[in-house]
Amino acid sequence: MSCDSFKMLLSAYVDGEVDKNERVTIESHLATCQNCSAELDKFTRLKAFFSHLEIKEPAIGFRRRLSTRLMTAQHTKPLWSRLEIWVPYHFLRPLTYAFLFLIIIGGSSLVFFKYRSPELPVKVVLEQSSDTKLALNNESKDVVSSRNLDSLQEKMETSWDHVEEIYAEDILFESTRVSSEGEDLLSFNFETDPFEDLLEGTDLGG
Amino acid sequence: MSDRLADTISEERIVRQCQNGDHQAFNLLVIKYQKLVYNFIYRLAPNWRDVDDLAQEVFIRVYKSISTLKETKQFKSWLHRIVTNLYLDEVRKRRRMTEVSLDDHQKIDGEILHANSSQNDPSRSFGEKELEGALQEAINHLPLEYRIAIILREIQGLSYEEIAQTLKCSIGTVKSRIFRARELLKVELKEYL
Numbered sequence: 001m002s003c004d005s006f007k008m009l010l011s012a013y014v015d016g017e018v019d020k021n022e023r024v025t026i027e028s029h030l031a032t033c034q035n036c037s038a039e040l041d042k043f044t045r046l047k048a049f050f051s052h053l054e055i056k057e058p059a060i061g062f063r064r065r066l067s068t069r070l071m072t073a074q075h076t077k078p079l080w081s082r083l084e085i086w087v088p089y090h091f092l093r094p095l096t097y098a099f100l101f102l103i104i105i106g107g108s109s110l111v112f113f114k115y116r117s118p119e120l121p122v123k124v125v126l127e128q129s130s131d132t133k134l135a136l137n138n139e140s141k142d143v144v145s146s147r148n149l150d151s152l153q154e155k156m157e158t159s160w161d162h163v164e165e166i167y168a169e170d171i172l173f174e175s176t177r178v179s180s181e182g183e184d185l186l187s188f189n190f191e192t193d194p195f196e197d198l199l200e201g202t203d204l205g206g
Numbered sequence: 207m208s209d210r211l212a213d214t215i216s217e218e219r220i221v222r223q224c225q226n227g228d229h230q231a232f233n234l235l236v237i238k239y240q241k242l243v244y245n246f247i248y249r250l251a252p253n254w255r256d257v258d259d260l261a262q263e264v265f266i267r268v269y270k271s272i273s274t275l276k277e278t279k280q281f282k283s284w285l286h287r288i289v290t291n292l293y294l295d296e297v298r299k300r301r302r303m304t305e306v307s308l309d310d311h312q313k314i315d316g317e318i319l320h321a322n323s324s325q326n327d328p329s330r331s332f333g334e335k336e337l338e339g340a341l342q343e344a345i346n347h348l349p350l351e352y353r354i355a356i357i358l359r360e361i362q363g364l365s366y367e368e369i370a371q372t373l374k375c376s377i378g379t380v381k382s383r384i385f386r387a388r389e390l391l392k393v394e395l396k397e398y399l
Contacts, residue, residue: 007385007389008381008385011381011384011385011388012381012384012385015359015366015384017381042392042399043388045399046388046391046392046395047360049337049341049395049398050341050360052337052338052341053338053342054338055241055245056241056244056245056248056249056257057240057241058240058241058244058257058258058261062240062244062258062262063233063236063237063240065258065262066262066265066266069262069266070265070266073266073269
């Protein structure tokens with residue numbers, strides 16, 4: 001290693017900021033190099049100069065003035081800082097991220113559903129009874145089929161004695177409750193049959 | 207257990223108490239560090255008239271943001287970072303206002319460099335006062351990043367690791383800045399060496 005590259009090491013050496021190997025290398029070099037010994041001497045004297053610098057102190061009343069300024073600062077603390085009284089700071093950040101995440105997800109969902117191609121939620125209210133039947137009525141035909149509700153319920157694996165919502169995309173239909181010879185019927189008018197897939201293979205009654 | 211380690215442990219406890227809103231603990235931090243903070247700013251900018259206000263501003267920033275400090279054992283580095291940032295902000299602000307170069311900032315108030323220094327202290331010998339004046343002037347002539355590094359080391363007594371944490375740079379960079387600062391100081395102070 002050249003003397004020039006030793007200089008930086010010497011600077012760290014006077015600060016005691018070299019590792020064991022560097023120390024050994026420096027000390028063995030210094031034993032044979034007068035130039036580097038002279039450099040070390042200059043660094044050491046320069047370092048000693050700093051001890052001549054007087055330590056300056058703040059003026060009397062520093063803490064009293066600080067205290068007054070702090071009280072003012074407290075009263076003008078932003079709302080965000082005041083929140084820390086109730087919510088520890090390390091919770092504030094995750095809470096903010098969670099809040100923003102919910103806003104983004106909620107907002108995009110709203111936009112997605114609003115501008116999605118026609119999707120008509122229809123509430124179907126059915127009263128469960130053994131003789132309740134569902135009549136699917138295609139526009140082109142009066143009655144396509146009359147199906148036993150129990151079979152339909154089994155196939156859809158859902159409970160029909162509650163309010164159900166059916167979302168049918170690109171299908172326009174309306175429902176009317178009709179009564180015919182003591183049987184509760186719901187009549188739907190579909191452009192296409194949304195139950196077609198669901199009912200495939202179902203043992204139809206009626 | 208070394209004194210320094212014991213100090214660090216008790217300081218960590220004080221910092222945590224501060225983070226929990228303990229005003230007494232904050233007071234302890236002020237008592238412990240007011241001189242260090244004041245002296246740091248003073249040595250960076252010996253001719254600014256508002257060093258006292260700036261030191262207070264440092265503690266106000268500490269008070270407001272201590273809850274954001276994760277590594278409580280790095281409080282000292284964090285505090286020095288606040289001072290450094292405040293100083294750099296002030297230099298920029300004053301530079302914009304007066305349109306003087308960074309290295310001439312000591313003339314901002316239009317005062318002579320040592321008007322406010324310890325040159326007036328009668329208990330100090332002429333040689334000491336002269337050397338202090340020459341050293342402070344040589345420090346003032348250093349580029350900002352060297353000046354900050356050498357003051358953190360020689361006046362504030364930070365280790366290279368603490369300086370690296372303060373300045374958010376590598377230990378290699380710290381070594382290099384301190385070395386270069388010393389090389390420049392050697393040239394400026396050659397008649398004293």
